[in-house]
Amino acid sequence: MNITLQVWRQAGPDVPGxxxxxxxxxxxxxxxxxxxxxxxxxxxxxxxxxxxxxxxxCREGICGSCGVMINGRAHGPxxxxxxxxxxxxxxxxxxxxxxEPWRASGFPLIRDLVVDRSAFDRIVExxxxxxxxxxxxxxxxxxxxxxxxxxxxxxxxxCIGCGACVAACPNGAANLFTAAKIxxxxxxxxxxxxxxxxxxxxxxxxxxYFGSCTNHGECEAxxxxxxxxxFIAMMNADYIKAKFNNRRLVSQN
Amino acid sequence: MTVHLDSKVPEGxxxxxxxxxxxxxxxxxxxxxxxxKVIVVGTGLAGASAAATLGExxxxxxxxxxxxxxxxxxxxAAQGGINAAKNYRNDGDSVYRLxxxxxxxGDYRSREANVHRLAEVSLNIIDQAxxxxxPFAREYGGLLDNRSFGGAQVSRTFYARxxxxxxxxxxxxxxxxxxxxxxxxxxxxxxxxxDLVVKEGRAVGIVxxxxxxxxxxxxxxxxxxxxxxxxxxxxxxxTNAMASNATAIWxxxxxxxxxxxxxxTQIHPTCIPASDEFQSKLTLMSESLRNDGRxxxxxxxxxxxxxxxxPEADRDYFLERIYPAFGxxxxxxxxxxxxxxxxxxxxxxxxxxxxxxxxxGVAIEREGRDAIADRYSNLFDMYDxxxxxxxxxxxxxxxxxxxxxxxxxxxxxxxxxTVPGLYSIGEANFSxxxxxxxxxSALMQGLADGYFVLPYTIGDYLADQLGQDxxxxxxxxxxxxxxxxxxxxxxxLSANGSRSVDxxxxxxxxxxxxxxxxxxxxxxxxKALSDIPALHEEYKTDMRVLGSNETLNQGLERAGRxxxxxxxxxxxxxxxxxxxxxxxxxxxxxxxxxxxxxLRDDENYAHVAAWLWSRDPDKPxxxxxxxxxxxxxxxxxxxK
Numbered sequence: 082m083n084i085t086l087q088v089w090r091q092a093g094p095d096v097p098g099x100x101x102x103x104x105x106x107x108x109x110x111x112x113x114x115x116x117x118x119x120x121x122x123x124x125x126x127x128x129x130x131x132x133x134x135x136x137x138x139c140r141e142g143i144c145g146s147c148g149v150m151i152n153g154r155a156h157g158p159x160x161x162x163x164x165x166x167x168x169x170x171x172x173x174x175x176x177x178x179x180x181e182p183w184r185a186s187g188f189p190l191i192r193d194l195v196v197d198r199s200a201f202d203r204i205v206e207x208x209x210x211x212x213x214x215x216x217x218x219x220x221x222x223x224x225x226x227x228x229x230x231x232x233x234x235x236x237x238x239x240c241i242g243c244g245a246c247v248a249a250c251p252n253g254a255a256n257l258f259t260a261a262k263i264x265x266x267x268x269x270x271x272x273x274x275x276x277x278x279x280x281x282x283x284x285x286x287x288x289x290y291f292g293s294c295t296n297h298g299e300c301e302a303x304x305x306x307x308x309x310x311x312f313i314a315m316m317n318a319d320y321i322k323a324k325f326n327n328r329r330l331v332s333q334n
Numbered sequence: 335m336t337v338h339l340d341s342k343v344p345e346g347x348x349x350x351x352x353x354x355x356x357x358x359x360x361x362x363x364x365x366x367x368x369x370x371k372v373i374v375v376g377t378g379l380a381g382a383s384a385a386a387t388l389g390e391x392x393x394x395x396x397x398x399x400x401x402x403x404x405x406x407x408x409x410x411a412a413q414g415g416i417n418a419a420k421n422y423r424n425d426g427d428s429v430y431r432l433x434x435x436x437x438x439x440g441d442y443r444s445r446e447a448n449v450h451r452l453a454e455v456s457l458n459i460i461d462q463a464x465x466x467x468x469p470f471a472r473e474y475g476g477l478l479d480n481r482s483f484g485g486a487q488v489s490r491t492f493y494a495r496x497x498x499x500x501x502x503x504x505x506x507x508x509x510x511x512x513x514x515x516x517x518x519x520x521x522x523x524x525x526x527x528x529d530l531v532v533k534e535g536r537a538v539g540i541v542x543x544x545x546x547x548x549x550x551x552x553x554x555x556x557x558x559x560x561x562x563x564x565x566x567x568x569x570x571x572x573t574n575a576m577a578s579n580a581t582a583i584w585x586x587x588x589x590x591x592x593x594x595x596x597x598x599t600q601i602h603p604t605c606i607p608a609s610d611e612f613q614s615k616l617t618l619m620s621e622s623l624r625n626d627g628r629x630x631x632x633x634x635x636x637x638x639x640x641x642x643x644x645p646e647a648d649r650d651y652f653l654e655r656i657y658p659a660f661g662x663x664x665x666x667x668x669x670x671x672x673x674x675x676x677x678x679x680x681x682x683x684x685x686x687x688x689x690x691x692x693x694x695g696v697a698i699e700r701e702g703r704d705a706i707a708d709r710y711s712n713l714f715d716m717y718d719x720x721x722x723x724x725x726x727x728x729x730x731x732x733x734x735x736x737x738x739x740x741x742x743x744x745x746x747x748x749x750x751x752t753v754p755g756l757y758s759i760g761e762a763n764f765s766x767x768x769x770x771x772x773x774x775s776a777l778m779q780g781l782a783d784g785y786f787v788l789p790y791t792i793g794d795y796l797a798d799q800l801g802q803d804x805x806x807x808x809x810x811x812x813x814x815x816x817x818x819x820x821x822x823x824x825x826x827l828s829a830n831g832s833r834s835v836d837x838x839x840x841x842x843x844x845x846x847x848x849x850x851x852x853x854x855x856x857x858x859x860x861k862a863l864s865d866i867p868a869l870h871e872e873y874k875t876d877m878r879v880l881g882s883n884e885t886l887n888q889g890l891e892r893a894g895r896x897x898x899x900x901x902x903x904x905x906x907x908x909x910x911x912x913x914x915x916x917x918x919x920x921x922x923x924x925x926x927x928x929x930x931x932x933l934r935d936d937e938n939y940a941h942v943a944a945w946l947w948s949r950d951p952d953k954p955x956x957x958x959x960x961x962x963x964x965x966x967x968x969x970x971x972x973x974k
Binding site for chain 2: 092093109111112113115116119120123126127129130131132134136137138139140141142143144145146159161162166167168170191192195197198199201202205206207209210211212213214215216217218219220221222224225226227228231232234235238239241242265266269271272
């Protein structure tokens, strides 16, 4: 296969960037998209041009490191597939492919296709956990959890934290990510004690960094784990309840 | 300098050792814990769980990862499950049985006391993870479900669909971030440890490079914990993540930490075969698939029919045939070598004839597509995305690939290396798996070390340092190492050679997989030992790294990692040459039974081979720790 790439190059956050066009010939359709970028980088190196920086690691679609905009779509054309699992057989021979970094103000650019997603860690820090010190846990089978509840919690917990939901959102909102983290814990019996403080705190940290949700649904379409926007509805419901519940708790103190 | 390896295994019956030890080691008073600073490098299962637990206990913890977030560590990719001797199935499991299976599975090359402790704390891990909200698979009654894994005849593996590692890591990560919020843990992301600092024989800190700004900086602590994973990427193509590397443990080795059993590497039987020369990594298909999948090859090497056209009579279910007792669930090393023999005899399947079939036809017929999808849908989907074949209809093609490294830094019972104050946990140490790791035991060991072992044992070392300040980072011990690190970085940038770092890495990988892979022999290893240093010399002068130190430079990051792989590769081959027996993942062709099974030599090789750096990579010093088996009888490992 022969393809033409238009790749966003930017040496750092404070210098202007722009598209560069590269002709990449002799690509195998069995290659993954990132292996195609490896080939580009190997060739650029041979010509004395600095390779294109992009985040990647496991190349199995689970670590959440990789992710670029491919022809304007987060992670490219294949549904439920992270960039590393996308293969060149999904493109036509002779195609032009536009490659950009995630573009969202919550994810400042570091270099080329690499952005800073540490705001996601700040959201989790605000309450994305169950407070249980090591050693204090009771026997695991003490609390039966209906299979359907455990399965739904897993569906939310499957989030890989790649940021495609934010990149796909016209508002740069992180509601799908935050909702997945909150719902995973709020669905489970172990998560009830901190349910209302968790929800309020995480939503409020989310709003410091990211835009607001207006129900476009682009996030669900871009999510490599196909996480449902139903979780956003659950988060919104819990957020309203949290506002009442938390105030009631305050008045009791 | 000769080091005496004191394993510090406590006295007493095997089942009392850990209890007795916890009582006899020194403790640090809760109010004094905050005076101690502990550095943790790596945020996988072992590192994140250790850092979180040390933070909960009140220690002042600084944790480092080269990723952009602690959640990216490669533990996240573990699929199948985690073992624990809960006996929820009522099928005869017990702590002793898990201990026994693990010692046997490791082909009698692990330390009994460590393995028994691992089996004991396996119970607590499941409780802890469940309390954190890890969504383990459940039955309709709401209780936890289990599956079987290789090397065991009981169902003791807990799982969360095909993403158990992800869910356990997210649990440990959430505990870690909770401690950051509490202020006991400080996190440094995109920071790579490039050297260890030792002063007056003790580990006192580390030197790291900020991967975004290039700044080289020192951090000091009362103790340093390395949880930096394994080194299977020395083979270039492996199931490890692209950035997984050995630099932290290798640099610690060069500063005095003994490296144990480097030749014990695991080739995992169920990976997707390579499709072309551009392949950048190999993808694992969880071992749990062997619960329901049947492995076979055509009986006839010239077979040209599609798999569904080949009748039963023309198929060879070779694992079921050779190992009727364990069938498709034999341990990984046994399954891998059997598949290799089939492919070598020309019966391989697929376009490159480089795989064997893993067939779910019978399971789907028996239980229905939905039941199979419920267990493995994400694995089946991943296989489909990579190969463009639907495993619900066409058998998967699989082939062994380097996956896990049982070798690592030598540690005593307290998980301390031969450098006082330097600890190593998880895959980075050598401790619990002997010559072969059983499936679903890596997650167990990483979390055992991090949650339940290191947080106790580290107190024993710290207790006598009460009142002592950390060594300041302007001490010559730090500034000299910083200068060395900066010198190395500048050296890579100024080499100006003609070949990329990746090219050299691929060449090194070819040497290693050919001569130090699934089967090894004296002449091959000797050849590798002359080829590797020659390639390393070429690397130093002919490598090409573009760009500068002061910005994100991924080529520069790789240059240092590959540099260290060369020296590690040498000691792996030396160790494989020295060990004149076959055991677990180490198969010496000179030492096999008539029907091709591994032949151990317990008389001469029932020991841990620990290597000490001597400044000359050709001549490290070998020190042996004899292994004593008081509980498990050494027998020929049979899965027939």
